[in-house]
Amino acid sequence: MRWQTILVTISVVIVLTGCVGGAGGVPGTLEYELPTTLTVPVGQALPGTDILYTAHGADGAHLLIAGQPALKRVGDTVQWSGEQVPGAQVTLKLRVAHISAESIRLVGSADLVLHNTQPVRGAPNSAASLHYAGPVAYRVRRGDVLPGTTFSYLGPSEQGALLGGIDEYPYRRMGDSIYWEGTLNEHASLHLDVRVVQYGDRTMRVAGTATIWLY
Secondary structure (H helix, E strand, O other), X not given: OHHHHHHHHHHHHHHHHOOOEEEXXXXXXXXXXXXXXXXXXXXXXXXXXXXXXXXXXXXXXXXXXXXXXEEEOOOOEEEEEEEEEOOEEEEEEEEEEEEOOOEEEEEEEEEEEXXXXXXXXXXXXXXXXXXXXXXXXXXXXXXXXXXXXXXXXXXXXXXXXXXXXXXXXXXXXXXXXXXXXXXXXXXXXXXXXXXXXXXXXXXXXXXXXXXXXXX
Protein backbone atom coordinates (compact mmCIF):
# COMPACT_ATOMS: atom_id res chain seq x y z
CA MET A 1 0.00 0.00 0.00
CA ARG A 2 1.33 3.40 -0.97
CA TRP A 3 0.49 5.16 2.32
CA GLN A 4 2.23 2.43 4.30
CA THR A 5 5.33 2.86 2.13
CA ILE A 6 5.22 6.62 2.82
CA LEU A 7 5.03 6.05 6.58
CA VAL A 8 7.94 3.61 6.51
CA THR A 9 10.01 6.06 4.45
CA ILE A 10 9.45 9.05 6.71
CA SER A 11 9.98 6.94 9.82
CA VAL A 12 13.38 5.96 8.41
CA VAL A 13 14.09 9.67 7.87
CA ILE A 14 13.47 10.31 11.57
CA VAL A 15 15.71 7.42 12.63
CA LEU A 16 18.52 8.55 10.34
CA THR A 17 18.31 12.27 10.93
CA GLY A 18 16.72 12.91 14.30
CA CYS A 19 15.52 16.48 14.60
CA VAL A 20 17.56 17.87 11.73
CA GLY A 21 15.88 21.22 11.40
CA GLY A 22 14.44 23.08 14.31
CA ALA A 23 13.76 26.16 16.27
CA GLY A 24 16.74 27.67 18.02
CA GLY A 25 16.82 28.64 21.68
CA VAL A 26 16.18 32.30 20.83
CA PRO A 27 12.72 33.43 19.60
CA GLY A 28 12.80 34.11 15.88
CA THR A 29 15.81 31.82 15.36
CA LEU A 30 15.71 28.73 13.14
CA GLU A 31 18.46 26.13 12.81
CA TYR A 32 19.04 23.62 10.01
CA GLU A 33 21.66 20.97 9.31
CA LEU A 34 21.43 20.07 5.63
CA PRO A 35 23.52 18.07 3.14
CA THR A 36 24.70 20.23 0.27
CA THR A 37 26.39 20.22 -3.11
CA LEU A 38 27.85 23.51 -4.35
CA THR A 39 29.39 24.29 -7.72
CA VAL A 40 31.71 27.27 -8.17
CA PRO A 41 32.63 28.35 -11.72
CA VAL A 42 36.27 29.22 -12.38
CA GLY A 43 36.99 32.87 -11.75
CA GLN A 44 34.07 33.22 -9.36
CA ALA A 45 33.55 33.10 -5.60
CA LEU A 46 31.14 30.96 -3.65
CA PRO A 47 28.35 33.53 -3.02
CA GLY A 48 28.58 35.28 0.30
CA THR A 49 32.01 33.80 1.14
CA ASP A 50 35.68 34.58 0.59
CA ILE A 51 36.26 31.27 -1.26
CA LEU A 52 37.35 32.02 -4.84
CA TYR A 53 38.13 29.42 -7.51
CA THR A 54 40.94 31.10 -9.44
CA ALA A 55 42.31 28.47 -11.81
CA HIS A 56 42.51 24.81 -12.75
CA GLY A 57 45.93 23.21 -13.06
CA ALA A 58 47.54 19.82 -13.53
CA ASP A 59 48.19 19.77 -9.78
CA GLY A 60 44.57 20.49 -8.78
CA ALA A 61 42.26 23.42 -8.11
CA HIS A 62 43.77 26.76 -7.16
CA LEU A 63 41.63 28.63 -4.65
CA LEU A 64 41.87 31.80 -2.65
CA ILE A 65 40.47 31.33 0.86
CA ALA A 66 40.40 34.48 3.00
CA GLY A 67 42.88 35.96 0.54
CA GLN A 68 45.40 33.12 0.89
CA PRO A 69 46.28 30.72 -1.96
CA ALA A 70 45.13 27.14 -1.37
CA LEU A 71 45.74 24.15 -3.62
CA LYS A 72 42.94 21.63 -3.36
CA ARG A 73 42.64 18.15 -4.84
CA VAL A 74 39.69 15.76 -4.97
CA GLY A 75 38.89 14.63 -1.42
CA ASP A 76 40.40 17.69 0.28
CA THR A 77 38.38 19.72 2.77
CA VAL A 78 37.01 23.21 2.20
CA GLN A 79 35.47 24.84 5.26
CA TRP A 80 33.95 28.24 5.87
CA SER A 81 31.87 29.97 8.53
CA GLY A 82 30.28 33.38 8.52
CA GLU A 83 27.22 35.46 7.68
CA GLN A 84 26.51 34.37 4.12
CA VAL A 85 23.63 36.84 3.80
CA PRO A 86 22.33 39.26 6.44
CA GLY A 87 20.72 37.31 9.25
CA ALA A 88 22.02 33.92 8.11
CA GLN A 89 25.02 32.44 9.92
CA VAL A 90 26.28 29.50 7.84
CA THR A 91 28.95 26.91 8.53
CA LEU A 92 30.07 24.90 5.49
CA LYS A 93 31.90 21.60 5.96
CA LEU A 94 32.78 20.49 2.45
CA ARG A 95 35.10 18.27 0.44
CA VAL A 96 36.19 18.59 -3.17
CA ALA A 97 34.18 16.10 -5.26
CA HIS A 98 35.15 17.14 -8.80
CA ILE A 99 37.52 19.58 -10.49
CA SER A 100 37.48 20.81 -14.06
CA ALA A 101 38.66 23.82 -16.04
CA GLU A 102 35.09 25.13 -15.86
CA SER A 103 34.17 24.60 -12.21
CA ILE A 104 34.81 22.94 -8.88
CA ARG A 105 32.12 20.87 -7.13
CA LEU A 106 32.01 20.71 -3.35
CA VAL A 107 29.90 18.30 -1.29
CA GLY A 108 29.24 18.06 2.43
CA SER A 109 26.96 19.77 4.92
CA ALA A 110 25.68 23.23 5.71
CA ASP A 111 24.68 24.32 9.20
CA LEU A 112 22.34 27.32 9.02
CA VAL A 113 21.23 29.61 11.82
CA LEU A 114 18.62 32.10 10.63
CA HIS A 115 17.89 35.11 12.84
CA ASN A 116 14.92 37.49 13.10
CA THR A 117 12.56 35.15 11.26
CA GLN A 118 8.90 36.07 10.88
CA PRO A 119 7.39 33.52 8.48
CA VAL A 120 4.95 34.88 5.93
CA ARG A 121 3.15 32.43 3.66
CA GLY A 122 3.47 33.11 -0.07
CA ALA A 123 5.74 32.57 -3.04
CA PRO A 124 9.37 31.92 -2.06
CA ASN A 125 12.25 33.60 -3.86
CA SER A 126 13.13 30.37 -5.65
CA ALA A 127 15.14 32.22 -8.30
CA ALA A 128 17.93 32.84 -5.79
CA SER A 129 21.09 31.01 -6.85
CA LEU A 130 22.08 30.15 -3.27
CA HIS A 131 19.94 27.40 -1.79
CA TYR A 132 20.16 24.41 0.53
CA ALA A 133 17.86 21.39 0.77
CA GLY A 134 17.60 18.23 2.82
CA PRO A 135 15.61 16.11 5.29
CA VAL A 136 13.99 17.54 8.39
CA ALA A 137 12.02 16.01 11.27
CA TYR A 138 10.10 17.81 14.01
CA ARG A 139 8.17 17.04 17.15
CA VAL A 140 5.67 19.87 17.58
CA ARG A 141 4.07 20.33 20.98
CA ARG A 142 0.36 21.04 21.21
CA GLY A 143 -0.18 24.78 20.83
CA ASP A 144 3.22 25.35 19.20
CA VAL A 145 4.00 26.37 15.63
CA LEU A 146 5.66 24.08 13.11
CA PRO A 147 9.13 25.70 12.82
CA GLY A 148 9.49 28.06 9.87
CA THR A 149 5.75 28.19 9.18
CA THR A 150 2.55 29.87 10.31
CA PHE A 151 0.87 26.50 11.04
CA SER A 152 0.32 25.31 14.61
CA TYR A 153 -0.69 21.98 16.11
CA LEU A 154 -3.96 22.27 18.06
CA GLY A 155 -4.32 18.63 19.05
CA PRO A 156 -6.05 15.42 17.95
CA SER A 157 -9.63 15.19 16.72
CA GLU A 158 -11.91 12.57 15.19
CA GLN A 159 -10.91 13.88 11.75
CA GLY A 160 -7.17 13.74 12.48
CA ALA A 161 -4.51 16.14 13.72
CA LEU A 162 -5.99 19.64 13.83
CA LEU A 163 -3.83 22.44 12.44
CA GLY A 164 -4.21 26.11 13.23
CA GLY A 165 -3.28 29.13 11.14
CA ILE A 166 -4.44 27.42 7.97
CA ASP A 167 -7.09 28.73 5.58
CA GLU A 168 -7.93 25.35 4.06
CA TYR A 169 -8.98 21.91 5.30
CA PRO A 170 -7.19 21.78 8.69
CA TYR A 171 -7.10 18.04 9.44
CA ARG A 172 -4.27 15.62 8.74
CA ARG A 173 -4.18 11.88 9.40
CA MET A 174 -1.14 9.61 9.61
CA GLY A 175 0.83 9.87 6.36
CA ASP A 176 -0.92 13.05 5.19
CA SER A 177 1.20 15.89 3.89
CA ILE A 178 1.71 19.39 5.26
CA TYR A 179 2.99 21.84 2.67
CA TRP A 180 4.18 25.37 3.39
CA GLU A 181 6.18 27.93 1.45
CA GLY A 182 6.93 31.56 1.95
CA THR A 183 9.51 33.99 3.29
CA LEU A 184 11.31 33.70 6.63
CA ASN A 185 12.81 37.18 6.55
CA GLU A 186 13.91 39.61 3.86
CA HIS A 187 16.90 37.44 2.96
CA ALA A 188 15.53 33.88 3.25
CA SER A 189 12.67 31.80 1.85
CA LEU A 190 11.46 28.32 2.78
CA HIS A 191 9.70 25.46 1.01
CA LEU A 192 8.63 22.81 3.54
CA ASP A 193 7.08 19.50 2.52
CA VAL A 194 6.49 17.08 5.41
CA ARG A 195 4.11 14.27 6.36
CA VAL A 196 2.47 13.38 9.66
CA VAL A 197 4.25 10.46 11.34
CA GLN A 198 2.37 10.47 14.66
CA TYR A 199 0.04 12.71 16.65
CA GLY A 200 -1.52 12.62 20.09
CA ASP A 201 -2.70 14.73 22.99
CA ARG A 202 0.71 16.31 23.58
CA THR A 203 2.67 16.32 20.32
CA MET A 204 2.63 15.81 16.57
CA ARG A 205 5.64 14.36 14.76
CA VAL A 206 6.35 15.14 11.11
CA ALA A 207 9.20 14.40 8.69
CA GLY A 208 10.05 15.38 5.13
CA THR A 209 12.21 17.93 3.34
CA ALA A 210 13.06 21.61 3.54
CA THR A 211 14.52 23.86 0.88
CA ILE A 212 15.95 27.24 1.91
CA TRP A 213 16.92 30.04 -0.46
CA LEU A 214 19.28 32.81 0.69
CA TYR A 215 19.61 36.14 -1.13
